[in-house]
Amino acid sequence: MSGIDLINVVKRFGALTVIDGVDLAIAEGEFVVFVGPSGCGKSTLLRMIAGLEEISDGELRIAGSRMNETPPAKRNIAMVFQSYALYPHMNVERNLGFALETARLPAAEIRERVTKAAKFLKIDHLLDRRPAQLSGGQQQRVAIGRALVRQQKLFLFDEPLSNLDADLRMEMRVEIARIHREVKATTVYVTHDQMEAMTLADRIVVLKDGRIAQVGTPMELYERPANRFVAGFIGSPRMNFLPGMLVREGEESVLSLAGGRHRLSAHDYAGDVSLGIRPEDLILGGGDATLEAEVLLVEPLGGESLVHLNVGDGRSIVAKAQGRPEIRPGATTVVGWNHTRAHLFDKDERALNPRGA
Amino acid sequence: MATGAIRIGLNAKRARTAWLFLAPSLLVLFAVALWPLGRTFLFSFTDAFLTEPDIYAYIGLENYFTLFEDALWWQSVRNTLYFTVVSVSIETALGLAIALLLNAHMSGRGFMRAVILIPWSIPVVVSARMWQWMLHDQFGILNHVLKLMGVIDHGIAWTANPDLVMPVIIAVDVWITTPFMVLLILAGLQMLPKSIYEAASIDGVSEWRQFTALTLPLLAPSIAVAVLFRLLDALRMFDLSFVLSSNSDDTKTVSIYAREVLVNFQDMGVGSAASAAIFLMIAVVTAIYVTVFRLNRKLLGV
Numbered sequence: 024m025s026g027i028d029l030i031n032v033v034k035r036f037g038a039l040t041v042i043d044g045v046d047l048a049i050a051e052g053e054f055v056v057f058v059g060p061s062g063c064g065k066s067t068l069l070r071m072i073a074g075l076e077e078i079s080d081g082e083l084r085i086a087g088s089r090m091n092e093t094p095p096a097k098r099n100i101a102m103v104f105q106s107y108a109l110y111p112h113m114n115v116e117r118n119l120g121f122a123l124e125t126a127r128l129p130a131a132e133i134r135e136r137v138t139k140a141a142k143f144l145k146i147d148h149l150l151d152r153r154p155a156q157l158s159g160g161q162q163q164r165v166a167i168g169r170a171l172v173r174q175q176k177l178f179l180f181d182e183p184l185s186n187l188d189a190d191l192r193m194e195m196r197v198e199i200a201r202i203h204r205e206v207k208a209t210t211v212y213v214t215h216d217q218m219e220a221m222t223l224a225d226r227i228v229v230l231k232d233g234r235i236a237q238v239g240t241p242m243e244l245y246e247r248p249a250n251r252f253v254a255g256f257i258g259s260p261r262m263n264f265l266p267g268m269l270v271r272e273g274e275e276s277v278l279s280l281a282g283g284r285h286r287l288s289a290h291d292y293a294g295d296v297s298l299g300i301r302p303e304d305l306i307l308g309g310g311d312a313t314l315e316a317e318v319l320l321v322e323p324l325g326g327e328s329l330v331h332l333n334v335g336d337g338r339s340i341v342a343k344a345q346g347r348p349e350i351r352p353g354a355t356t357v358v359g360w361n362h363t364r365a366h367l368f369d370k371d372e373r374a375l376n377p378r379g380a
Numbered sequence: 381m382a383t384g385a386i387r388i389g390l391n392a393k394r395a396r397t398a399w400l401f402l403a404p405s406l407l408v409l410f411a412v413a414l415w416p417l418g419r420t421f422l423f424s425f426t427d428a429f430l431t432e433p434d435i436y437a438y439i440g441l442e443n444y445f446t447l448f449e450d451a452l453w454w455q456s457v458r459n460t461l462y463f464t465v466v467s468v469s470i471e472t473a474l475g476l477a478i479a480l481l482l483n484a485h486m487s488g489r490g491f492m493r494a495v496i497l498i499p500w501s502i503p504v505v506v507s508a509r510m511w512q513w514m515l516h517d518q519f520g521i522l523n524h525v526l527k528l529m530g531v532i533d534h535g536i537a538w539t540a541n542p543d544l545v546m547p548v549i550i551a552v553d554v555w556i557t558t559p560f561m562v563l564l565i566l567a568g569l570q571m572l573p574k575s576i577y578e579a580a581s582i583d584g585v586s587e588w589r590q591f592t593a594l595t596l597p598l599l600a601p602s603i604a605v606a607v608l609f610r611l612l613d614a615l616r617m618f619d620l621s622f623v624l625s626s627n628s629d630d631t632k633t634v635s636i637y638a639r640e641v642l643v644n645f646q647d648m649g650v651g652s653a654a655s656a657a658i659f660l661m662i663a664v665v666t667a668i669y670v671t672v673f674r675l676n677r678k679l680l681g682v
Contacts, residue, residue, distance in 0.1 A: 075578050096584035108575035112597045121593070122583035173583065 025086045025099070025176035025209050026051045027072060033080035034067055034233075041067050043233040044081070051176075054203050054210045058220040058256070059230035065213045066181055068230070072211060073102050073179050085177065101170035101208075102179040105186065107162045109154040109169075115141070116150040119168050140168040144198075160191040167202065178203075180212040184219065196222060217257050221245070229253050251372035254299050260329065262299045262366070263340035269296045269367070269375075276377075278367070281335050282314035287362060288377040292369050299366035302329065305342035307350070310359025316340075318354045323347050332358055417659070423652035430646040443653035453654065455629060456637040457661070463546065463621075463633065464614040467553045472607055474554065475561025476599075482562065483569045493566070500559035508623035511552045515539055515624075542630045549620055549631055556620075557613070561606050568602025569595075604673050611669060615662045634658045 027049040034042035042064045049055050057065040070076040072083060074095035083090045090098055109118050117124075119137045128136075141147040144164045154162055163183060170178060180199070184192045200223055203210055214220055220227045221241045229236040229244065229252070237249040241257075248254035254262045267280040269290060276290040280298065307330065316332035319339060330342045330350070342358055350356055367375040424443055428436035447453050482493055499507065514521050515538040523535035538548050572595065580590050618635040625631045632640075638658060642651030 073578075073582060075582075095578075095582045098582075100582060102579065102582050104575050104579060106573065106575045108573065108579040110576055110594060111573075121580075122585065125583065125585045125589055169579075169583075 026053075027177070027209065027211070028084040028087075029068075029072075029081070030084070031081040032068070032071065032078055032083060034064070034071060034076060035079040041233050042071070045230075045233075045235055047228060047235065047238065049209060049211065051209055052207050054212065054223060054225045055228060056220040056224035056226075057211065057213045057228050057230055058215065058217055059236075060256070061215060063230040064233040065215075065230050069179055069181055069211060069213045073100060074098050098177070099175050100177045100179055101173045101175040102181065103163075103166045103170050103183045105182040107154070107166040107186075109162060109165055111154055114151050114153055115146060115157070115165050118154065118165055119150075119172050122169065122173055136172045136174070137168075140171045143171070143202075144168045159187050160195065163187060163191075163195055164198075167199070171202070171206070176208055178206075178208045178210040180210065182213055182215065185215070192216075192219075199223060218259065221257070227257075229256060247374070248299075248366065249374050251297060251299065251368040251374075254366055254368070254374070258301055260302050260341050260343070262301050263305070264297045264299050264368075265334070265338065265340070267296050267298050269293050280314070281338070283312070285312040285362075290367070290375055291378055292375050295370045296375065297368045297372075299368060300340075300360045300364065302341045302343040304360055304364035305340070306359050306361075307342060307344055307348055308357050308359070311361045312365075313357050313359035316356055316358045318350050318352050318356055320352055321348070321350065332356070334358070420652045420655050420659075423648050424656045426649050426652075428648040428652075430642065430648050430651075433648060436649075439649070443649040444657070446650050447653045447657060452629065452632070453634075453637055456632040456634045459546070459631060460615060460617070460633045460635075463550060463553075463617060463631075464611060467550045467557075468607060468610045468614055470550070470554050471558050471561045471610060472603065474558050475565050475606070476603065478558065478562045479565035479569055480595075482566055496559050496562055498559075499556050500563075502556075504556060504619045505623055507556050508552065508620050511555075512539065512624055515548065539625045539628075542628065545625045545628055545631050549624055552624065553614075553617070553620055557610060561610065564606035564609070565599065565602055568599050571602075572598050600676075608666070608669060611665065612662060615665060616658065634661070 027047075029045050029047040032042060032045045033040065045068060047055075057068060059065050067076055071078050072085075074090070074093065078091045085098055085100075110121060113121065116137055119140060120133045123133045123136060137150075138147065141150060144167060146161060146164045146168060149157060149161060149165075154165065157165065163186075166183070183199070184195050187195060196219060199212075203223075212219075212223060224241055226238060227241055227244055228238050231252050236256075237244060237253045239247075244253055244257045248257060251264070255264070265280055267278050269287075269292060270277050270279070271289070271293050272286075274289055276287045276293070278285045278287055278296070278298065314334050316334045318330060319333050320331040322329040322331070326346070328344050328347050330344055330348065331339055332342060333339050340358075369375050423436070425438050425440060426436040427439050427442075478496065482489055482496075502510075513519070515523075517523060517535040517537040517540070520535070520538075522538070523532070526532045527535070536544070539545050576594060577590060580594060585593070616635050617633050618639070621631045621633050622636055626636075634654065635658065638651055638654035641647050641654055645651075
């Protein structure tokens with residue numbers, strides 16, 4: 024058993040509270056991604072699990088035992104750092120084997136494990152090189168290899184791909200997914216890139232200001248964001264938001280926007296709301312509800328295009344369209360959406376659902 | 381090719397500008413270093429005296445024979461090497477220990493870093509005078525304190541006792557120059573990436589092994605440069621020994637020997653030969669040190 028339990032965990036630096044009561048249970052073998060904007064506490068939370076930061080309050084359990092006071096070395100974890108943290112004066116082979124050497128494993132076993140990991144990560148031709156002689160992607164592979172050889176049940180990744188260029192990032196993302204599939208270790212992965220989170224995670228933990236904004240599978244977060252923050256953070260380009268007002272009219276609720284009124288099924292809530300619609304859910308020229316819009320800009324991406332639209336009041340929204348739509352900047356068009364694809368958030372930015380849903 | 385021609389033109393122009401900027405310092409260097417050095421070598425082959433330096437004749441290597449037959453020269457060479465090896469070793473070990481201590485996160489670190497530089501910032505002659513007074517056999521505070529503590533009955537003549545004077549000079553030198561070592565090693569320590577220590581602590585590498593397997597090899601270049609500086613300084617040490625025990629043969633360094641021949645005996649020829657020999661000695665020691673260190677780095681794979 025090597026699950027992780029965080030029970031009302033708090034981290035304070037002096038008067039500053041960085042992690043403000045996090046409760047989370049990570050199952051054995053699960054791939055969990057902590058995601059959030061910079062300063063949300065995701066790296067701190069990971070470092071608390073690793074034992075590199077002390078836990079101010081609450082409890083951390085690994086495989087069921089309290090770990091708050093356990094030194095990092097005794098937590099049976101392996102960690103990959105953003106800066107790779109390779110030993111600059113050792114070649115790749117010694118970098119990989121150093122921890123095992125320290126643990127006094129027999130030389131033959133060290134060689135076997137190092138060779139196996141190097142082959143697995145396709146760095147077996149680099150064993151004599153020093154870190155400075157490697158590219159960023161190769162260094163990253165060595166850093167992962169160093170974690171692999173220790174054969175721990177728990178893997179921690181701290182923004183491992185953020186120093187790589189876009190191509191390599193994609194390649195390493197696939198690689199990390201492959202490693203998880205084959206090693207089956209419980210993995211906690213920190214990133215600020217929602218794309219990495221979406222593609223890698225079994226479950227995503229979105230953090231904001233030291234608290235959990237939402238936990239769920241990637242599709243849950245995409246389809247049913249619990250609040251406006253998560254709705255805006257997950258998905259690219261980000262969700263469009265329009266201000267409106269929700270009022271009850273008999274058995275229905277009516278949403279008033281700058282461009283018109285729309286009848287919806289009954290909501291318990293009435294008052295100021297924001298309407299959120301993802302660019303891919305906007306339909307040019309149709310939908311259950313429509314708005315008049317002026318075309319500002321069309322960005323062709325090849326297979327699809329991003330259409331920037333002005334919907335009045337100087338508010339602009341982005342729609343994703345297949346191919347290259349035959350519209351020009353300056354033209355007026357109609358943009359619409361289906362009610363099932365629209366999200367409503369109350370004035371406290373919580374997601375609203377129709378009564379009974 | 382046209383582009384090639386332009387590039388060469390640009391490079392030549394850059395080189396010209398570089399020489400232009402270098403010229404003043406090269407000129408000064410020639411005037412104050414190279415010229416006197418050349419003159420020293422020249423005079424070392426003559427019978428010139430300081431009273432009438434313009435009248436001299438070339439006498440070949442005779443000054444060097446005189447020098448190398450002088451037992452006092454060889455004693456000063458031994459003194460200098462002994463002083464250098466012992467003082468630099470102690471300063472390096474102590475400097476490393478204090479630098480590690482200051483690098484640890486503790487309160488008052490900035491204050492300690494400033495305070496520790498005080499001995500280094502005092503001119504050596506002033507420090508030497510100060511210690512001379514503190515070490516005085518009748519009025520010195522050191523003897524006074526030792527007497528109060530009941531360690532000794534009567535004052536020790538620290539700088540007059542032939543067995544004590546060299547250790548005393550080494551101790552004062554350690555007091556003066558350890559801060560310099562601390563500063564250089566601390567700068568090296570602060571350049572080491574913190575994350576490798578975090579990685580090592582997660583990988584179960586003990587603190588001691590982190591020190592021997594990570595800190596020391598990574599710090600070696602910084603330590604080597606600091607030691608080289610101190611080595612050059614120590615090999616031509618003059619002031620400390622001159623102030624604390626000017627007439628003692630037990631602490632006579634090669635620099636003091638050269639000055640004595642040149643100024644006290646007015647013998648420019650032998651004095652210049654001694655100076656030239658010192659120059660060569662320092663050059664050889666430096667060359668050996670640099671070569672050995674480079675080999676070591678290759679072997680260690682730093």
